[in-house]
Amino acid sequence: MNDDLRRLKDELGQARATIIALMPDEIRKVLESYLTQKREDAHKWEYEAVERILEFAQPRPAQEMGESLSSTQRTFCPLCERNARPGTSKGYAFPRALFDHLLGRGNLYHCPVFRAALALARDYFGSRGSH
Numbered sequence: 001m002n003d004d005l006r007r008l009k010d011e012l013g014q015a016r017a018t019i020i021a022l023m024p025d026e027i028r029k030v031l032e033s034y035l036t037q038k039r040e041d042a043h044k045w046e047y048e049a050v051e052r053i054l055e056f057a058q059p060r061p062a063q064e065m066g067e068s069l070s071s072t073q074r075t076f077c078p079l080c081e082r083n084a085r086p087g088t089s090k091g092y093a094f095p096r097a098l099f100d101h102l103l104g105r106g107n108l109y110h111c112p113v114f115r116a117a118l119a120l121a122r123d124y125f126g127s128r129g130s131h
């Protein structure tokens, strides 16, 4: 059973690494930048990475994104290209809703790409702390 668990954990780690590897180079560098961080900066790293990902977004006027009730700029997620609401093409209000999507806050769908990066980073920081 322990072997099975270990194998599953390895497989999961590889699947997460594959998600990151499929990202464009510039984005991948940000998502892998935890590798150069100290464990005590882990929390800070999460916010810095989100800030840097926000720079890849291309916010457009709400009207252009089909949102007539708001004047807040909107954008698709630069990582997973999802929308805040399924079945629409209005993207996320920028930057607040995109920020929440990346960190899985509120009731917004947690970005699967950033979620994988967070899990890899937390494993990495966790393993460094216990040795």
Ligand SMILES: [Zn+2]
Residues within 6 Å of the ligand: 077, 078, 079, 080, 081, 082, 101, 102, 110, 111, 112, 113, 114
């Ligand atoms: Zn996303």
